[in-house]
Amino acid sequence: MADTFRLTLAQLNPTVGAIAANAAKARAVWDQAKAAGADMAALTEMFITGYQTQDLILKPAFVADAMAAVEALARDCADGPALGIGGPLLREGRLYNGYYVLQGGRVAATVLKHHLPNDGVFDEKRLFTPADVHGPYVVNGVRIGTPICEDSWHPDVAETLAETGAEILLVPNGSPYHRGKPNLRLNLMVARVVETGLPLVYLNMTGGQDDQVFDGCSMVLNPGGHLAVQMPQFEDCVTHVDFTRGPEGWVAAKGMLAPVPPVAEADYHAMTVGLRDYLGKSGFSKVVLGLSGGIDSALVATIAADALGPENVHCVMLPSRFTSAHSLEDAADCAGRLGCRLDTIPISGPQEAVGEALGPLFAGTEPGITEENIQSRLRGLLLMALSNKFGAMLLTTGNKSEVAVGYCTIYGDMNGGYNPIKDLWKTRVFDTCRWRNETHRPWMKGPTGEVIPPRIIDKPPSAELRDNQKDEDSLPPYPVLDAILEGLVEKELSVAEIVAQGHDLATVKRVEGLLYTSEWKRFQSAPGVRLTQKAFWLDRRYPMVMRWRDQSGA
Template structure:
């Protein structure tokens, strides 16, 4: 980290020359945008586009989200000195290009005296006029900021057109000290830039924290969040503004890129946000579905893929993934493949065909009987004298994985994997078989939620969906007993508790980080809970090699929950009688 940027850190007492020119109205243009990690030039171009809109609207300041120039979350990429320098160069170029209009506040990695900060950089008159450094660095769940950034000092406000603005960066606004210091050092309103990813109920959590900051400081607050997918995370926007007392003055939609202009007016007792549009937010099930669609759409766009392929079994999971893929990419970009064996029922063949017809996607059938026979014959001398069992069942799954990967390689179509969270949790999937794939849209969706989501999609259509209106997953798929169809009359319930029981136990063990005693207290059999716990732990090696997928909860498998693969601990604590 040997590169240096000008050590410009305007804090309380550093007042610009034009601060004495009092104004009674201040306009902020908010760019609730979707950056791409590493696309420095592309992100800068988006900032210039927003700046032109801000200038046309007569804004005083254009605000962009946290770490916008780099994209968020850049993880260890931001530790690369060449990347740091390139990001700072783009910000300086942006300052020069946008010198004759509103100021710009943009999130960026910033090096000061050899130390790397998560910074909010203010550009005025062709130069960097202030660099606010993030103080509270989140180091839990999906965040590892203490690993990559230095902790900045608690700073005072910066000045734009005579108005003193305090900018707690994301996590800084979840704590009292930064906002209180800004109020004490003369901030007239708070502008909070964020890279805050979705989980269920996250917006209410944000709103609660921001209301606390407003009540404590007596200052209006503008909360700006980014949108878009990055690996497993989706940033859901939903930017808003609060007036003193905590009243909601204005709110942007969730998930949509949008530029909005917010006015503040100086009154006798301080600044107030002028009331504006308050976008309503959809219910949880719709937000989850939107996250899965946006996650796949952006993962494809940002990794350079344009088409997908998936195995369509006639079951509910693959049907839902097919619907998500079509809604994200359009029917012309989705190929579904049926790979039947002698255990594939006519009902499954018919159900798969119904999904294909409803969605309008390409459909190929690749029987696996001949390939399976060849593998069986190849292994026969080695397996002689042993009874057929799970190994032979898994050969079917691995053969399907091989064939799907061949199609993916041949046609440049990314393979989607289709395991739900219940299966991912207990390892009810074949590694190097049906776990093959580059992305899993339903990885954080329990099986019981899969059923509910299918019913919801059949009844609901939105403008952001590229797929057709109406029933796209037939009720026969949703209602039939789940089965892997790897042997005669096989049902998932032969190996697992019924899904309502399994999911409820997993919710205790995974989402609540609870114990066997907690499961028993919730009404579940201790031996069943211990079996689920055992399956959960011994499946860690599978999850370690699994495809990324859309994060919907606070305990998604990947960065939210990191367990050792080699682990002999089991919960042997006392349970309630």
């Protein structure tokens, strides 16, 4: 009986639907494992198809292609270590979320997911069939138990595997990031280790898929819950872990211990990866955005520069007669600090033309929000024209606070293919800008130093659609607004509970009304990076037309 076992762990970034490319990544990992003398190489949940597939997995031809690719991998990786890889499995007309163990030129074992998540961004119960709990499989004399992702969030699967002879737990995951997720995972996995007495390998994928970002952060825990290996967050990584059998069972040797960054850095890295992969996996390599001289567009430009390189970020200033001189100066200063191209397209001429065209119909009315929105929509039109002409994706720049209350113009500043800061409250926008000015990491492609001018951070926010306009003319101060919105959206608090925190009842009711009546705008908004468990899309699904209001605070 072997007393050592080498396991090669790969936290990598598959692409949904790129089955051949994902298989090639798996083969490259197997090659590395073979060269290192490993007993097994392991990849993550649903790696062959990418994750999440959503309803693409219901297409029979797609499942057939994925299963055929796994069979081909088995034949191609016959002479060397076992290979574990996640993928769909169709058996007797039922579709499962499976994990294949390939060895000796064939599929030597399969494990099927038991617990199917059906909350937040997950909807697996409508896609897959839940399977009975499997026992362990054997690789080179070692009995390995594999709870697939959600199976490790509950005690029953791991306990059953331990009772049926598993010696090491290998948990392949497709676990997307949200704020606080690394600590949540660690606590749950420590619980599984303590319950079973077995070492546990938590292996997670990396990369962005639509709104979700998978952050890796894979780890190996020894009995007692002691951390032996910590792989980096958000970064692709392959490492070899050596297990040794002793009197008390298997123990993993100490390996890499990458630090888990604090929330400010994790959020920023998530936004950068999410944007980079959404563009790259969509076939785009450059972006265009309106740089207004305000803080939101400055942060989006900085994220884009860090994700793609400043040379691939085209900033456009679109001034009207309401645009202040300091906004022009600040936009130029920001673009210069980042090293991005900046062009200026005044909208006064198009605005006058639209005013003239609508003049006969608007006669006898007073100028107001309609005329303000025309400015925003003209900017959206011109930016989309640049996007179409030069093949650069237009980024929209609305923060979560604005998106929540509809303080944005549909078909205007909401135009765009992606929004990196969609799940970032305005107060966090300020904090993030200050953090980025003080911080630079090797994965950032933008320049070091104070890239966002301090004046942009310090000045009162304004849409500049009328004379002397300030955001606080239309909204409560952002610290107040964000506190109320966090209560309503992220904590699902009642109006009475928020008022009990010290907020004015009329203000809370007004914010509640704005939140609910803006659902139709969010339904049409660009996707953006998910940072919380209540992001606006899959996490929070509200009707667009809805008449209920909370009367608890009245």
